[in-house]
Amino acid sequence: MIPSKNGDAIAPPEVYQDWLALFVRVKNERNCPPEVFEALSRGSLTDLTPMTEVSFKEQLLETVNKVLDRGAKRFVKDLNDSITFNDLCQVDILFIRLKKDVRKAMFFESLSFLGKDFVKELSDSLKKQMTEFWDKTVRFLYDQSVEFSNSQLEDALYTVKRIKLFD
Secondary structure, eight states, X not given: XXXXXXXXXXXXXOSHHHHHHHHHHHHHOTTOOHHHHHHHHTOOOTTOOHHHHHHHHHHHHHHHHHHHHHHHHHHHHHHHHHHHTTOOTTHHHHHHHHHHHHHHXXXXXXXXXXXXXXXXXXXXXXXXXXXXXXHHHHHHHHHHHHHTTOHHHHHHHHHHTTOOSOO
């Protein structure tokens, strides 16, 4: 059991129904607590059949995509707000938060019952997509700083460029 901040304990899922319950929670809660992701990363699946495996992987992909989508949308919204109101002093914090959201979505990397090939393929795909998104965003911000001679944005980008999305 993994204790949560509100006193409830979250058990790592062991059967398909437990997984589905946590997947639904992750997809539906706007700010899902880190303890849920920790429980997911420690989970196992004892009743894995070929049919269950296919369904499980579909649910896993849907959940990972939802976490990434939610994090990216929040990032873009907050970044647009920062640019609109010329409040660029915390742009680096937005990138750090996006990095944390991406790390949360990668809870599946420790799930040995999925098979190394599946986990590697999913991980590589996620890293490729998020790296492209990150790089395009930084490039866009750099172009904006040059086009509008915005030294505050240039300063923010100096810090952002030092943040590594993946270690």
